[in-house]
Amino acid sequence: MKRPAHIARRMADIEPFHVMDLLARARRLEAAGRSIVHLEIGEPDFATPEPIMEAGRRALADGHTHYTPAVGLPALREAIARFYQDRNGVEVSPERIIITPGASGALLLVMAVLLDPGDQVLMADPGYPCNRHFVRTFEGEPVSVPVGPETAYQLNAGHLEAHWGERTVAALVASPANPTGTLVPRAELERMADLVARRDGRLIVDEIYHGLVYGEPAATALSISDDVFVINSFSKYFGMTGWRLGWIVAPEDYVRPIDKLAQNLFLAAPTPAQHAALAAFRPETLEILEARREAFRERRDFLLPALRALGFGIPLTPEGAFYIYADSSAFDTDSQRLAERLLDQAGVAITPGLDFGHHRPEAHVRFAYTREVAVLEEAVARLRRALG
Amino acid sequence: MKRPAHIARRMADIEPFHVMDLLARARRLEAAGRSIVHLEIGEPDFATPEPIMEAGRRALADGHTHYTPAVGLPALREAIARFYQDRNGVEVSPERIIITPGASGALLLVMAVLLDPGDQVLMADPGYPCNRHFVRTFEGEPVSVPVGPETAYQLNAGHLEAHWGERTVAALVASPANPTGTLVPRAELERMADLVARRDGRLIVDEIYHGLVYGEPAATALSISDDVFVINSFSKYFGMTGWRLGWIVAPEDYVRPIDKLAQNLFLAAPTPAQHAALAAFRPETLEILEARREAFRERRDFLLPALRALGFGIPLTPEGAFYIYADSSAFDTDSQRLAERLLDQAGVAITPGLDFGHHRPEAHVRFAYTREVAVLEEAVARLRRALG
Ligand SMILES: Cc1ncc(COP(=O)(O)O)c(C=O)c1O
Ligand SMILES: Cc1ncc(COP(=O)(O)O)c(C=O)c1O
Numbered sequence: 001m002k003r004p005a006h007i008a009r010r011m012a013d014i015e016p017f018h019v020m021d022l023l024a025r026a027r028r029l030e031a032a033g034r035s036i037v038h039l040e041i042g043e044p045d046f047a048t049p050e051p052i053m054e055a056g057r058r059a060l061a062d063g064h065t066h067y068t069p070a071v072g073l074p075a076l077r078e079a080i081a082r083f084y085q086d087r088n089g090v091e092v093s094p095e096r097i098i099i100t101p102g103a104s105g106a107l108l109l110v111m112a113v114l115l116d117p118g119d120q121v122l123m124a125d126p127g128y129p130c131n132r133h134f135v136r137t138f139e140g141e142p143v144s145v146p147v148g149p150e151t152a153y154q155l156n157a158g159h160l161e162a163h164w165g166e167r168t169v170a171a172l173v174a175s176p177a178n179p180t181g182t183l184v185p186r187a188e189l190e191r192m193a194d195l196v197a198r199r200d201g202r203l204i205v206d207e208i209y210h211g212l213v214y215g216e217p218a219a220t221a222l223s224i225s226d227d228v229f230v231i232n233s234f235s236k237y238f239g240m241t242g243w244r245l246g247w248i249v250a251p252e253d254y255v256r257p258i259d260k261l262a263q264n265l266f267l268a269a270p271t272p273a274q275h276a277a278l279a280a281f282r283p284e285t286l287e288i289l290e291a292r293r294e295a296f297r298e299r300r301d302f303l304l305p306a307l308r309a310l311g312f313g314i315p316l317t318p319e320g321a322f323y324i325y326a327d328s329s330a331f332d333t334d335s336q337r338l339a340e341r342l343l344d345q346a347g348v349a350i351t352p353g354l355d356f357g358h359h360r361p362e363a364h365v366r367f368a369y370t371r372e373v374a375v376l377e378e379a380v381a382r383l384r385r386a387l388g
Numbered sequence: 389m390k391r392p393a394h395i396a397r398r399m400a401d402i403e404p405f406h407v408m409d410l411l412a413r414a415r416r417l418e419a420a421g422r423s424i425v426h427l428e429i430g431e432p433d434f435a436t437p438e439p440i441m442e443a444g445r446r447a448l449a450d451g452h453t454h455y456t457p458a459v460g461l462p463a464l465r466e467a468i469a470r471f472y473q474d475r476n477g478v479e480v481s482p483e484r485i486i487i488t489p490g491a492s493g494a495l496l497l498v499m500a501v502l503l504d505p506g507d508q509v510l511m512a513d514p515g516y517p518c519n520r521h522f523v524r525t526f527e528g529e530p531v532s533v534p535v536g537p538e539t540a541y542q543l544n545a546g547h548l549e550a551h552w553g554e555r556t557v558a559a560l561v562a563s564p565a566n567p568t569g570t571l572v573p574r575a576e577l578e579r580m581a582d583l584v585a586r587r588d589g590r591l592i593v594d595e596i597y598h599g600l601v602y603g604e605p606a607a608t609a610l611s612i613s614d615d616v617f618v619i620n621s622f623s624k625y626f627g628m629t630g631w632r633l634g635w636i637v638a639p640e641d642y643v644r645p646i647d648k649l650a651q652n653l654f655l656a657a658p659t660p661a662q663h664a665a666l667a668a669f670r671p672e673t674l675e676i677l678e679a680r681r682e683a684f685r686e687r688r689d690f691l692l693p694a695l696r697a698l699g700f701g702i703p704l705t706p707e708g709a710f711y712i713y714a715d716s717s718a719f720d721t722d723s724q725r726l727a728e729r730l731l732d733q734a735g736v737a738i739t740p741g742l743d744f745g746h747h748r749p750e751a752h753v754r755f756a757y758t759r760e761v762a763v764l765e766e767a768v769a770r771l772r773r774a775l776g
Contacts, residue, residue: 006502006507006557006558006588006589006590007501007502007642007645008500008501008502008503008504008507008526009504010500010504011501011645011648011649014648014649014652015648016644016647016648016651017651020651043454043455047451047453048451048453053448053453056448056660057445057448060441060444060445060448063435063436064630065435065436065441065627065628065629065630065631066431066629066630067431067629067630068630101489101632101654101658102654102655104653104654104655105654108653112396112398112525113395113396113399114394114395114396115396116396116397116398117505117527119394119396129652130651130652130653133652133653134652134653137500137526137649137652137653138396138525138526138527139505139526139527169394170394200394201394202394239453240453241453241454241455241659242452242453242454242455242456242656242658242659242660243453243658243659243660244489244632244654244655244656244657244658244659254395257395257399259404260399260402260403260404261399261402261525263404263405263408263518264402264405264517264518264521264522264525265492265496265518265521265522265525266489266490266492266493266632267490267492267632268630268632269632270489270630270631270632270658270661271629271630271631271632272444272630272631272660272661273658273660
């Protein structure tokens with residue numbers, strides 16, 4: 001296929017999700033009758049909880065299909081503010097909460113409002129692949145800092161100190177993180193917020209996996225400072241991936257600029273989703289979500305020792321999200337080749353490290369424990385046969 | 389409020405929807421018991437057609453709440469392709485159709501894939517306000533070409549010839565247009581496509597109001613060339629504003645780049661909306677939509693002569709969309725002041741020209757005939773009293 005006549009230079013730096021090729025290969029195998037266990041997708045297998053579905057159906061019955069304000073339904077912004085109060089004991093003004101089309105829309109708006117061409121954003125490698133692409137899309141420069149088990153695969157204040165430069169304007173952390181499931185400890189987050197403030201920069205904290213933590217509850221960055229950007233979403237903990245709904249909590253003086261950007265770029269987030277999400281914080285919904293969290297914990301507690309027993313290197317216990325990031329170099333020096341072999345021979349689909357950055361991707365794979373324990377058992381049995 | 393420490397320079401060029409202030413003022417008056425006729429909003433008053441609602445409810449009942457592929461459900465891409473065949477007799481491969489979060493998401497992706505910093509895009513002024521902001525957001529330079537009734541408020545090949553420069557990479561037209569409701573004739577579209585191709589540029593045609601045309605059906609730019617970007621949406625003709633769903637038909641060699649951008653920036657368009665939209669092209673839905681088109685025509689046919697009789701200058705009959713763009717300088721040299729006066733004195737909300745660009749905005753207002761004829765009659769009676 002010929003290269004288009006006009007294509008922005010940024011496109012050369014934007015990578016597709018490499019796992020999509022693996023997924024396509026998996027689908028072909030399935031079409032040919034093979035059974036495939038999918039552990040490659042960052043999406044819970046759970047359906048949206050019934051009270052949210054019911055609110056969605058009622059929203060349609062009530063004809064809620066017109067545009068909302070660009071920053072979202074006032075009632076939803078208030079419900080989120082109350083949730084911060086109830087769950088985290090943190091006071092957040094609803095005025096600072098901006099409803100977005102997923103955490104994706106949130107990341108897009110925050111980068112667009114912050115970055116001039118050439119401005120740098122520090123982030124961990126491995127990390128969520130889209131992060132560097134959001135920065136590049138707005139002509140910023142993502143600075144990927146290699147991280148390993150020594151820092152729980154997370155940035156810390158030392159990294160920020162070491163890598164903060166003339167053009168650095170922000171640092172982005174995700175806690176718990178994708179692909180590693182690890183947290184930034186509260187004290188470290190404080191040090192980072194402090195350091196970033198002293199550098200007159202901005203700290204962006206992606207808390208999309210915040211509800212999915214299996215030990216001590218994670219502290220929201222909002223309990224540390226009002227001057228951080230917090231990003232969150234209804235996708236993961238609330239089981240609403242396809243609805244496309246998330247939010248930003250912005251420092252007060254960014255609310256107006258983000259509002260005008262949201263007006264122009266999105267008009268608004270989906271209306272039925274916003275009405276449905278009003279039911280996300282109800283006690284009966286939270287009960288379902290907490291039971292699911294328990295199920296995720298059981299999955300992790302099964303899969304983690306099983307993978308270690310197979311010979312995968314997993315130096316830390318992932319404390320949140322639904323991912324295990326494993327050193328696979330005992331089996332193959334090329335994790336992409338390994339993932340293809342495991343798909344073809346064992347019928348188990350996992351994500352090679354390549355999607356998460358450039359720091360030793362060839363030595364790592366990610367397992368998403370988005371399937372129930374019985375399925376994970378089958379996957380482990382298959383892996384044992386293929387690797388044994 | 390203090391200016392944030394870091395804010396992208398682009399933000400200085402991005403304007404909010406000025407009409408929002410007027411809308412807020414209208415809401416305050418309503419809260420104080422005043423009756424306000426809303427003719428300022430670019431959103432039909434019709435509910436989403438029942439067959440689409442029914443498909444949406446079924447999608448929820450069937451648990452369609454997970455992510456779809458970034459480019460959208462294959463069945464929806466095929467349904468849109470069939471619609472081009474049935475309605476326009478144009479063959480479009482479903483592979484070239486990319487489902488987006490509204491025409492907004494479509495404009496965002498097209499600008500992101502095309503524009504390097506400093507690249508220019510030609511567009512009409514007056515025009516849809518977000519257009520220049522999409523260009524600016526990706527560090528491009530919007531070149532607004534003043535247009536008037538001589539060219540039906542549209543760009544023509546002569547404009548492109550005159551304004552095409554070293555850094556111009558694309559021209560953007562909307563037909564029918566917002567705020568003027570006017571069309572680009574097919575022959576002119578051909579000349580423009582030709583000229584742009586000779587300049588090795590790209591033509592982007594926003595056909596969001598395409599179904600809403602009251603004379604001869606409008607020709608899609610796809611019937612002229614496979615090498616244009618066509619943007620469309622389920623928002624207006626299909627009555628699905630709040631669902632946030634649109635599409636791009638891209639030249640073949642842009643599909644892969646747009647796909648990888650959509651993966652990273654959006655993940656996907658809303659899933660319930662995509663399933664609901666599968667019902668948008670069914671005969672029973674199209675029957676409803678055609679009846680609504682008839683209703684819009686009746687509204688226009690009432691409002692147009694009534695506004696002319698009041699003294700508004702409307703040199704052309706708007707052939708599509710649901711807007712009348714009127715010269716208001718007979719009443720006030722400042723259309724913003726006029727709009728405020730009409731809101732306060734007559735309880736009629738309209739949009740001052742300011743939102744649509746910099747070419748004589750002070751002399752123009754936009755009426756959106758999104759209310760039924762009885763309401764329009766009331767609005768005209770009130771305007772007559774206030775202006776008479
Ligand atoms: C760390 C992280 N941030 C953001 C997102 C975006 O999710 P969404 O746009 O569905 O909220 C994801 C999705 O996988 C993620 O893993
Ligand atoms: C000309 C034009 N293009 C695009 C849009 C965006 O609409 P949506 O994102 O709802 O499809 C609008 C909305 O008013 C419009 O008038």
